[in-house]
Amino acid sequence: MTCPESGTWYYKDKISDSNTTLTITYGNDKKGLYYCEYDSDKKYYFFVQGKVCENCFELNAALFGVVIVMDVALTAVVMIIIFMCTKKKNPAGLAHPPKTPARPERRGPPGQSSEYEQLNHTRSQDTYSIVNRTG
Template sequence: MSRFIFMILLITAAVIEVQCQGVEFKGKSAILTCSNEPEAEWYRTTDDKPEKLQEKNITYEASAEGGIVSGLYTCKSGSTKIHFYLKAKVCENCHELSGLMATGVIFSDLLLTAGVILIVYVCAQKNTSNTNQRAPNQRSRDAPQPPNPDYARLNPKTVSKDVYAGFS
């Protein structure tokens, strides 16, 4: 049970969004948002050399190269620097999954699984309870067995005592 709770906490923590600054994926690009100041300078670091980008907005749209948005982006706004390290696969029809949605999907899956287990248990109980309450045998114990010519009883007076007497 503790592993399950730990797994839910990890999933919830993994999908929580950053409130002050953040990254939003839309289509084949990532939109980086800096602090609340109106202007910001954006830099992209490649091979340990910062390259100044032309945009001076609070947001920067990083385009994908080969379906992957990657790199170290830095936002300088006043005296604060915010670093964004990205390495994400993006696609045109991708959608983000919020923490509430992920928790809801996991919880509904657990409820559905518990429902199936309960139905199987109830059906199994009905089948086992019927086997214990069978109808009594209709034939009385003293009634003679029906005759069967293939399996007639041996008459001790006519039985031969030879070893291979029955194989002729």
């Protein structure tokens, strides 16, 4: 901590005289209000608050950004490898569509045949005894 001018540092009680900076080794017991007093009526306050643990470390924003970019790049590489490995070497179908087999030509019914007899109109009340033409 740096005071604007040389002064006396206080934390609950007097700590040191005539220094512009105060350096402390931070610990949980060092939390609280610090101030320096100079010119006998001017005070400059510092409030120290934090949490300290043995395994804590500060993460740099640039390092965090690099980790995210590398993660996205690695994911893209894995996706490309999977795409290349699963891509079919041969097309699923044949290159040329197969030709449909030739069908014999349909011809209309021959003139008079025993297969195409006229309906018997004498039974006009029976089902299917009358031909209804539509269209």
